[in-house]
Amino acid sequence: MFEYAPAPESRSVVDIADSYGLFIDGEFRAPADGDAFKTINPASEEVLAEVATAGPEDVDRAVAAARRAFPAWSALPGAERSKYLFRIARIIQERSRELAVLESLDNGKPIKETRDVDLPLVAAHFFYYAGWADKLAYAGFGPDPRPIGVAGQVIPWNFPLLMLAWKVAPALATGNTVVLKPAETTPLSALFFADVCRQAELPPGVVNIVTGAGDTGAYLVAHPDVDKVAFTGSTEVGREIARTVAGTGKRLTLELGGKAANIVFDDAPIDQAVEGIVDGIFFNQGHVCCAGSRLLVQESVADHLMDSLKRRMATLRVGDPLDKNTDVGAINSAAQLARIRELSEIGAQEGAERWSPPCELPERGFWFAPTVFTGVTQAHRIAREEIFGPVLSVLTFRTPAEAIEKANNTPYGLSAGVWTEKGSRILAVADKLRAGVIWANTFNKFDPASPFGGYKESGYGREGGRHGLEAYLA
Incomplete structure (x- = not known):
């Protein structure tokens, strides 16, 4: 590198x-x-x-x-x-x-x-x-x-x-x-x-x-x-x-808050999806109400996607926000950092597997390394509560119906993402998702002419x- x-x-x-x-x-x-x-x-x-x-x-x-x-x-x-x-x-x-x-x-x-x-x-x-x-x-x-x-x-x-x-x-x-x-x-x-x-x-x-x-x-x-x-x-x-x-x-x-599902089907372009996943949860340190904080991956491509995602996360640069090379800046406050740490500890205690890339954090300021949890179930607090930080929870699914059910199993309904090469599947899944904004093969794209809000x-x-x-x- x-x-x-x-x-x-x-x-x-x-x-x-x-x-x-x-x-x-x-x-x-x-x-x-x-x-x-x-x-x-x-x-x-x-x-x-x-x-x-x-x-x-x-x-x-x-x-x-x-x-x-x-x-x-x-x-x-x-x-x-x-x-x-x-x-x-x-x-x-x-x-x-x-x-x-x-x-x-x-x-x-x-x-x-x-x-x-x-x-x-x-x-x-x-x-x-x-x-x-x-x-x-x-x-x-x-x-x-x-x-x-x-x-x-x-x-x-x-x-x-x-x-x-x-x-x-x-x-x-x-x-x-x-x-x-x-x-x-x-x-x-x-x-x-x-x-x-x-x-x-x-x-x-x-x-x-x-x-x-x-x-x-x-x-x-x-x-x-x-x-x-x-x-x-x-x-x-x-x-x-x-x-x-x-x-x-x-x-x-x-x-208000969100706990958006980012759904990746087995025919999705994996490299493009990985970029969207990274943008969905690590953009602005995960301080995004519509962040794609729940990743739902079809079982057959889960291992391949996780390998690609971890490789990509290892290239993220954490540090001085004024450095033009920085990808992930500082957490906004000590109080927010404490909440992110607390929920991440709870995720590990509840049995999810935690991983972060090797990452040297500055000594002063409020910092948290980009983190991904695998082996997450819908009962885990990290899958239900808004962490509002650079923390991704990964769940798997086998069928589109299961993906939709898991995506909608949340008290929130602000946004969602769908990754697949089939336009018909995008429309069919989007129609069933209870979210105000749904992105297809992208994430966190905004335009003044497009309305934003939730359920x-x-x-x-x-x-x-x-x-x-x-x-x-x-």
Whole structure:
């Protein structure tokens, strides 16, 4: 195997302030109660910045600013709103190198993912919804669709800027105003986005950003003057939000956990499938709600596929997220690393066979080697619970009916993958899988025009595509 020389991306392209306030009504402001927290680089545990914590009074101010901005923003012709969205998209493209480095520093994911996947998709979502802003009457939601009002949006730490784009772009295109709460461990790209909004001369109050932990999100979700709540995150928190919103008349969309089945039939192209399996579970350190964390392989090709998969896993490079050669970066936080370790230990205790390639992990930071478990049954916790890390559980099947039954035997229903050379089999299996997104002979491919969302404990509502407009229209 070739040894690659280090190829680090420069940190100097992005300026990180020592401290950040809350972005309310077009300005950065100090929090009313003066609290703050530190955001760290998970690859080195160095403190990147101090960030304000929004309390109830701050959330009040942000929601009030969004409410004041709503009449003028919603009254703008769609073509005028689209100009702002186009402008935001272009600024994101122009500043994508800064944003890619910032995202890798704050999140821990490899620079090649933030640079080549996250940032192009972020810009694409704003371009896509800019195109919809003056065509809402033709979207199929009635001849005169109206915005709902103030949207309270809570996003996770695994794709901080991309989840912001998924939520903010359709909300603005449809004429709503926004109060956004980024994840506590990854607030920096959202605060950078606040500066993008100012650069695009977005009217004050149209987008407001309040930082903090779970309490801040809870204040926002429960706020009586929020008309629409959108949340991406864990199923556990999603349940709490659904209870909070129940009976209030607020609109709600939830995009929650997953335990996706990646099904490989005996006629699948093995090398291509191995690439899809690796991309499905080790992309973004497995911090992906639609990750292909359960591999279902037809028995007759299981040994051959596992040999190929282990060879491929041995080539994965784990280390500095800013190195352009890195495939697997740092785990996002100490708490997440502890959960991954706990569930992996349980997998071994329950009798599954654990394997990781030889892998030298850095001494500082939060790291976990890519791991695969074989001999897994449907009763194992690692086959049922979302690990949200670079851990793959492998099960086998003999017939398509058994594959479908095992794939659907989960409380989740966000995504799935099917690998076979037969188009008829792809369609027949996909028709029976209870999952919101099904990939055929690929995995983890996203497009702004394609709706995304799940069934069962993976939430409800769709983001992306024409469907993504519906949640923001009355």
